[in-house]
Every structure is written in structure tokens, then in C-alpha cells.
Amino acid sequence: MTTRPLAQEAVASRRRWRISLSERHLPFILLLPSVIIMLLVIGFPMLYSLYLSLTSYTLTTAQNYDFIGLKNYATLLFDDPLFWASFGRTVLFITLAVNIEFLLGLGIAHLIARAIRGQSVARTLIMMPMMFAPILVGFQFKWFFNAQVGLVNNILYAITGEPHFIPWLIDKPLGFISILIAEIWMSTPFMVVILEAGILSLPQEPFEAAEVDGASGWQKFRHLTLPMLLPFIYTAMAIRSLDIARAYDVVQIMTGGGPANRTELIWTYVNRLAFTGQQFAVGAAMSYITVIFSWIFTWWFFYNVIKSRWAGGQS
Amino acid sequence: MSEKKKKVSRREFLKLSGIAGGAAALAACAPAAPQAPAEQPAEQPAEQPTQAPAVVGKPFAGKTLRMHAISGANYDELYKLIPAWEEKTGAKVEFVFKGNGFETDKRLVQDFAAGTVDYDVCWDHSSFFSQYVKAGGLEPLDNYFSEEELADFIPSLLDATRKDGHLWVIPRHFDISCLHYRTDIGIEKPPETWDEFKQMAIDITKNNPGIFGTQFAGKEEALTGRWYEIQTAEGGELFNEKWEPIFNGPAAVKAATMLAELYQAGAMPPDMTNYLWEDVATQWVNGIIGMYTEWYGWYSFFQDPNSSKVAGKFDLARQPKGDAGIHSGWAGHHGFSITKASKEKEMAADLIKWLTSPDGNRLEAKLGFLVSRQSVWDEIIAEAEGSDDPLAKKRLELALLQAREDFKTPPLIAEWIPMSNIVYPILQQIMLGDKEPQAGLDEAVEKTYELMKEAGYYG
Numbered sequence: 001m002t003t004r005p006l007a008q009e010a011v012a013s014r015r016r017w018r019i020s021l022s023e024r025h026l027p028f029i030l031l032l033p034s035v036i037i038m039l040l041v042i043g044f045p046m047l048y049s050l051y052l053s054l055t056s057y058t059l060t061t062a063q064n065y066d067f068i069g070l071k072n073y074a075t076l077l078f079d080d081p082l083f084w085a086s087f088g089r090t091v092l093f094i095t096l097a098v099n100i101e102f103l104l105g106l107g108i109a110h111l112i113a114r115a116i117r118g119q120s121v122a123r124t125l126i127m128m129p130m131m132f133a134p135i136l137v138g139f140q141f142k143w144f145f146n147a148q149v150g151l152v153n154n155i156l157y158a159i160t161g162e163p164h165f166i167p168w169l170i171d172k173p174l175g176f177i178s179i180l181i182a183e184i185w186m187s188t189p190f191m192v193v194i195l196e197a198g199i200l201s202l203p204q205e206p207f208e209a210a211e212v213d214g215a216s217g218w219q220k221f222r223h224l225t226l227p228m229l230l231p232f233i234y235t236a237m238a239i240r241s242l243d244i245a246r247a248y249d250v251v252q253i254m255t256g257g258g259p260a261n262r263t264e265l266i267w268t269y270v271n272r273l274a275f276t277g278q279q280f281a282v283g284a285a286m287s288y289i290t291v292i293f294s295w296i297f298t299w300w301f302f303y304n305v306i307k308s309r310w311a312g313g314q315s
Numbered sequence: 316m317s318e319k320k321k322k323v324s325r326r327e328f329l330k331l332s333g334i335a336g337g338a339a340a341l342a343a344c345a346p347a348a349p350q351a352p353a354e355q356p357a358e359q360p361a362e363q364p365t366q367a368p369a370v371v372g373k374p375f376a377g378k379t380l381r382m383h384a385i386s387g388a389n390y391d392e393l394y395k396l397i398p399a400w401e402e403k404t405g406a407k408v409e410f411v412f413k414g415n416g417f418e419t420d421k422r423l424v425q426d427f428a429a430g431t432v433d434y435d436v437c438w439d440h441s442s443f444f445s446q447y448v449k450a451g452g453l454e455p456l457d458n459y460f461s462e463e464e465l466a467d468f469i470p471s472l473l474d475a476t477r478k479d480g481h482l483w484v485i486p487r488h489f490d491i492s493c494l495h496y497r498t499d500i501g502i503e504k505p506p507e508t509w510d511e512f513k514q515m516a517i518d519i520t521k522n523n524p525g526i527f528g529t530q531f532a533g534k535e536e537a538l539t540g541r542w543y544e545i546q547t548a549e550g551g552e553l554f555n556e557k558w559e560p561i562f563n564g565p566a567a568v569k570a571a572t573m574l575a576e577l578y579q580a581g582a583m584p585p586d587m588t589n590y591l592w593e594d595v596a597t598q599w600v601n602g603i604i605g606m607y608t609e610w611y612g613w614y615s616f617f618q619d620p621n622s623s624k625v626a627g628k629f630d631l632a633r634q635p636k637g638d639a640g641i642h643s644g645w646a647g648h649h650g651f652s653i654t655k656a657s658k659e660k661e662m663a664a665d666l667i668k669w670l671t672s673p674d675g676n677r678l679e680a681k682l683g684f685l686v687s688r689q690s691v692w693d694e695i696i697a698e699a700e701g702s703d704d705p706l707a708k709k710r711l712e713l714a715l716l717q718a719r720e721d722f723k724t725p726p727l728i729a730e731w732i733p734m735s736n737i738v739y740p741i742l743q744q745i746m747l748g749d750k751e752p753q754a755g756l757d758e759a760v761e762k763t764y765e766l767m768k769e770a771g772y773y774g
Contacts, residue, residue, distance in 0.1 A: 059424050060446055060729040061770060147586040148603065167585035170747070258534055259588035260743035276535070277736035278424075 053284035060278050072285035082261060083286065086269040087293075089176070093265060094244045097183050098237055104184070105191025105236070112192070113199040123196070130189045138253025141182035145169050145254070169255050175263045179251050183244065191236050198232030199225070234305040241301065245294055266290050375662045376405025381434035382666075383423065385649065386413035389682040393487070393675055400669045406662055416440065416649075427452030435657035436666055439484040441475040441647045442536075446729035448483055454653040455481035459664035467673075467688045469715075471722040472648050478727050485667050487675070488684035489648035491717045492544060494632040495599065495617070496606035497625060500526060505606070505632035509545055509643075512606075512635045513573050516582040519605035528582035529607045530598055531574065533590045538742055539735035541608065543725060544645035546570035548637030553726055558772045560734075560763040563756035566637070571745045571752040578746045588743050600624060608634060608643070611714055615683045618704065631710055633717060644721025648687065685714050730770055737762045 274283020516528030551566030
């Protein structure tokens with residue numbers, strides 16, 4: 001009498017358990033291969049390079065994995081002025097590039113958004129620099145700024161009638177300015193795309209009301225466009241900041257960080273130290289220091305974004 | 316077991332995944348830790364993995380030889396001799412890698428460091444082999460090549476790759492720096508000393524608008540090497556017998572000062588510090604350089620009127636001397652080595668003998684390479700007598716003289732490139748006026764001392 005209901009209950013229980021297992025765990029099981037692959041592909045190299053950064057490993061003493069603790073970090077932080085010079089130059093590079101790209105991007109985005117005809121053509125043209133591989137941009141600007149046969153000096157010759165051999169890539173401020181121009185040329189379209197999308201998505205009612213109230217163009221921009229565009233601006237600037245913090249290929253092709261370390265950014269220095277100089281462990285330590293600074297910067301940046309938006313909401 | 320216990324929360328799942336991943340990563344780390352597997356197979360008795368019944372007269376029948384080789388330009392032409400060797404020996408050659416010199420070096424360094432060598436013969440270079448020796452990657456060649464077999468090779472080439480009492484590389488061809496000067500702008504006699512060179516470069520610039528007196532490749536090992544050969548001619552040494560860097564003495568300072576003075580006088584192109592080998596060669600064929608030191612290997616390019624504005628308008632000379640009465644002569648040679656991990660070392664040696672044979676040398680000489688055997692030099696110099704090229708015979712005789720008397724490699728240490736990585740930015744700073752020569756070289760010496768100390772040279 002009682003066996004059948006019990007058996008049915010057991011079967012039902014097992015079925016529930018199976019359903020429960022599949023419903024609750026299936027997503028995790030499906031994700032598991034990706035998690036394992038991510039751990040192996042990203043986690044393992046990171047752990048391994050962290051381990052390397054704590055050793056005296058170099059490519060010329062490949063069997064020497066002596067654990068030396070934080071010595072490489074201490075050397076870089078307290079005994080390597082070149083590291084700090086490269087770091088400072090990278091921060092300056094990011095600051096200038098992001099802000100100039102933002103100003104140019106905002107201006108161009110406005111022009112395109114206000115254009116009555118030819119918007120799509122303008123948008124396509126403006127995006128062209130994004131279609132080039134950074135390495136090609138590097139070669140292109142290396143030729144532009146060549147002292148003997150470069151486009152820039154030839155234009156100056158055509159204008160002035162006098163030969164100019166300005167060493168754009170060698171001179172102290174000009175070398176830095178040259179790589180900055182290449183970076184800005186390559187990446188301003190990204191700002192344009194994001195900011196134009198923001199401008200086109202703004203509601204029209206506040207602008208119409210401001211128009212009725214007799215607000216000037218600048219007032220509308222200052223008090224309506226800019227505040228409403230802030231989320232787009234912050235997002236674009238955050239992405240670009242992190243992107244430029246990784247700047248390597250354009251600079252490596254144009255100047256290699258030289259001459260005399262005049263255009264050395266943090267990643268060209270890592271490359272020179274770790275690969276050319278074969279100081280793998282020191283290079284790994286430098287990479288970790290840079291990544292940690294990037295994390296701090298990202299946190300600080302988003303903290304300020306949220307703070308300013310909150311403050312903007314309160315006002 | 317309650318329902319609650321069966322559930323796995325996301326947090327637990329991530330924790331478990333993290334532990335599993337961490338364990339996997341640690342497990343993966345374990346074999347990558349201190350290791351020298353590259354050396355292990357060599358210690359074992361030869362396993363003859365490709366063993367097959369030997370055919371009479373074909374000593375390596377059925378076996379496969381794996382090769383890690385340089386490629387590009389004319390380097391591959393020599394490999395056309397391989398089918399004949401395969402026919403003679405019954406073996407097969409399999410290329411596991413082909414790339415340019417720097418790619419090949421990078422791969423070799425990494426393979427030797429990681430212990431992943433699975434080839435028998437590798438390309439080698441007199442500037443790079445010390446790193447491979449230090450990593451324990453190469454087999455000494457003394458037992459595979461008799462004195463008689465080595466007798467025909469130019470002795471300085473063999474000496475350039477003797478280290479720790481062993482021979483490590485069999486030379487295939489070499490190159491050495493040589494003074495190239497324009498005959499169409501009134502240079503009647505090449506400079507004999509570096510002092511004369513400096514003054515002539517300044518005068519050429521002054522008297523020939525649009526032409527720079529001279530140039531050097533201005534970065535990386537190219538710049539360090541040029542400065543090294545000048546300071547050697549001035550009587551300087553890079554290291555003392557204890558491998559302590561001493562290149563901040565008067566000779567080294569004089570060499571660095573000369574580079575700075577030439578640059579600051581405008582006798583060299585303003586963006587020279589951004590030039591490498593191809594760039595200086597391009598400047599030369601564009602006809603805007605009066606004289607400079609260059610490798611012989613570019614000769615056919617320079618004499619081709621389709622690519623060069625200076626074809627037929629230049630001459631060659633021995634490198635200038637310094638105060639020590641020594642001619643400069645930065646040199647290097649390409650060759651072949653046997654890996655320590657090879658299980659077929661006899662077969663590897665046999666292939667190297669074949670590729671560096673007089674036939675191999677003759678084939679490469681026709682391509683314009685400066686080859687490694689004296690007997691072949693005698694042949695090609697005799698043949699050059701009847702050449703239409705007025706420089707053909709002079710070029711060969713000069714190169715042979717330089718190979719015999721001026722052949723100087725960088726120091727045979729694995730730290731040469733890392734050291735160069737310290738020195739060249741400082742040389743650039745000196746040239747651009749950012750640092751005084753003495754202060755700059757003092758700093759370079761200090762940093763190099765630290766490098767050598769870290770590498771274990773001082774106990």
C-alpha cells in the first residue's frame with residue numbers, strides 16, 4: 001500500500017533534483033570551459049609574469065630563477081630616473097592627447113550633427129584614420145616628419161622657397177609633438193563617433209525651451225549640451241585614456257622611444273628593457289607597476305565621474 | 316542531504332573555479348620553473364630516433380635532420396645544395412624555422428632558454444653565439460671537425476667563435492666595415508685616420524651644398540658597434556681582464572666626442588639618430604652623403620644604376636686608424652652550429668661540412684658574399700682580374716686584407732646586446748648635446764658594471 005507512493009515520491013524527488021541541478025548549475029557548467037580557458041590564457045601568463053618579476057631571470061641567464069623578492073620593483077621605483085621620466089612623459093602624453101582629441105572630436109561631431117546634407121559621407125571620411133593599422137600610421141608619420149624627404153619639410157620648402165631640414169623626430173619638444181600628432185590623427189575619429197552619437201540622442205525639448213527664452217548658442221552649449229553630454233564624454237575619455245596608456249606601436253615605429261630617450265613612453269621602455277635588453281624580470285616588474293597605476297587611475301577617474309554626475313544631479 | 320546543501324551559489328562556484336584555475340595555473344607553472352631540458356637529451360646515449368637500415372654508401376639513410384635557418388635576401392640560395400647532400404647521404408633535411416637574422420636569433424634565445432630545442436643544426440652568428448653557449452644550447456665542434464678540415468678557413472673567422480677553449484660555429488660568410496667615399500665630389504684620397512675623417516667630413520659638408528660629409532647608423536647595436544670600432548682604433552678597450560667595463564677612458568671619450576662634434580657641426584644628417592642600416596644605405600644611394608663606413612654586403616645595390624645615384628662614382632678604402640695605429644674593423648660572420656640537444660650530431664656536422672665546402676663558398680661568392688675559405692678567395696680574386704667592374708678586384712683584395720688583419724668582433728659575451736642597450740641611448744645623448752662625453756660614458760660604465768655583476772661575472 002505504501003510502497004508505490006514512496007517510490008513515486010522518490011522518482012519525483014530525483015526528477016526535481018535533476019531539474020534543480022540542470023536549472024541551477026547548467027549556466028555554470030556551460031561557463032566552466034570559458035572560465036578555465038580564461039584562467040589559462042590570461043590568469044596563467046599574469047601569474048607567471050608576476051612570479052618572474054620577483055626573480056632575477058634574464059634571457060642570458062635563462063636557468064637563473066633566483067627569488068629576489070621586491071628588488072626589481074625597488075630598483076625601478078627608487079633607483080631608475082628613466083622609469084619615472086618615461087612614466088611622467090606617458091602621463092603628459094595621455095593628458096594632452098585625450099584633451100586635444102576631445103576638443104577636436106566635440107567640434108567635428110557638432111559640425112557633422114548640424115550638417116543638413118552629406119552627414120554619412122562626412123562620417124565615413126572622418127572615420128578613415130581608424131581603418132589604418134597603428135603600425136602603418138607610424139610609418140606614414142615617420143615619412144611625413146623625415147628631415148630630408150619628409151612631407152612637412154617639403155611643404156615648408158614649397159611655402160618659403162628655402163630648404164628646411166627640421167629634425168622633427170629628433171628635436172626635444174618636436175619629437176614628442178610629432179608622436180602626439182600621429183596619435184591624435186589616428187584616434188580623434190573615435191571621439192567624434194561617440195560624441196556625435198551622444199549629440200544625436202539628446203532630447204530637443206530643452207533646446208526649444210531655451211530658444212524661446214532667448215538663450216544664445218554658447219549658453220545652450222554650456223548649460224544644456226555639455227551637461228547632458230557628460231556621460232558620453234566621460235566614457236569616451238576613459239576608454240581613450242586607457243587606450244593611450246598602452247601606446248606603443250606608433251611610437252615604436254616613429255622613434256622607438258628615442259633618440260636619447262626623448263620620446264620614451266612606458267611601454268617602449270618596457271620593450272627596450274625586457275626584450276632588447278633581455279631583462280625579462282625587470283620588464284615584468286615594470287609592467288606590473290604600470291598596470292597597478294592604471295588601476296588606480298581608472299578607479300580615481302570613475303570615482304570622479306560618479307561624483308561629478310551626482311553633484312550635477314544635486315545642483 | 317538537504318536541498319540547501321546541494322545548491323552551489325555563484326560565490327561558491329567562483330571560489331571553486333578560482334581554486335581549480337589557480338591549481339591548474341600552478342600545475343602549469345611547475346614544469347616551467349628552473350629547468351635545463353635542452354641539455355638533458357644530449358647527455359643520454361644517442362637514441363637514433365630516425366634509425367633505418369643503412370644503405371651501403373649512404374651513411375644516414377632514412378634519417379631526418381632538422382634545421383633552424385636564416386632566410387631572406389640571398390641566404391636561401393645555399394640551401395640549393397641540400398638535395399645533393401640528401402642524395403649522397405640518404406638523409407632528409409627538414410626546416411623547422413626560417414626567418415631573418417634577428418627573428419632567428421630571438422627564436423634561438425627563447426628556445427635555448429625554454430629548453431624546447433628539437434633541431435640539430437642552427438644558423439649562428441659571431442655576434443650572437445655567446446648567448447647560446449651561455450644558455451648551454453650548443454655543442455662544441457672540436458670533435459667533429461679535424462684540423463685538416465679547418466685549415467682552409469680564414470683563421471680570424473674561426474678565432475671569432477672560439478670561446479672557453481672550444482670552437483662553436485663554422486663560418487659560412489662574413490662582413491666587415493669598409494670606408495666608402497665619393498670620387499665625384501673631389502675626394503682624391505680617403506682619410507687615413509679618424510682625425511682626418513672628421514675634418515674631411517666637415518669640409519665636404521662646407522664645400523658641397525646638399526651633401527652631408529658623413530653619417531653613421533644612429534641607434535641600437537648599430538651605433539654602439541660603430542663607436543666601439545672607433546674607440547678600439549683609438550686604443551680603447553671595453554673591458555679589462557676581469558670583465559669590468561673600462562670604456563670611459565680617453566680613447567672612448569675621444570670616439571664619442573668625434574661623433575658629437577660631427578653631428579653638432581651639421582656634417583651628418585639631422586635625423587641620423589633615427590637611422591638603422593637600411594636608412595644609411597638609402598641616404599648613400601640618394602647621393603647626399605660624401606663618405607661613410609658601410610658593410611661590403613651592400614655593394615651590388617650601390618653599383619646598380621637603377622637603384623643608386625652613386626653607382627660608379629665611389630671607391631672603397633680600409634677603415635681609418637686611430638691614435639693607437641689600429642685600423643677599425645667591426646666584423647661578424649654567419650655560420651652554422653650543432654645544438655646540444657641534437658641526437659644526430661655526426662649527421663649535423665656532415666651537413667655543415669657540405670654547406671661550408673668550397674662548392675658552397677663558390678655558390679655564395681657568386682652572390683656577392685665574402686666567403687670563409689682562403690682557397691675560394693684565391694679563385695675569385697683571380698677571376699675578378701677580367702671583370703668590367705673596376706672595383707671588383709680591389710674590393711675583394713681589400714676585404715681579404717681586412718679579414719686577415721682588422722677583423723674585430725664585439726666582445727664574445729652574451730651581455731653584448733644588453734650592454735649595447737645601455738650604451739646607445741647615452742651615445743645619442745652625447746651626440747645631441749644632452750650629456751658631456753665623459754659624464755655620459757661614466758654613467759654607461761656604471762650601469763654596465765651592474766649588468767655584468769647581475770650576470771655573475773664578479774663572483
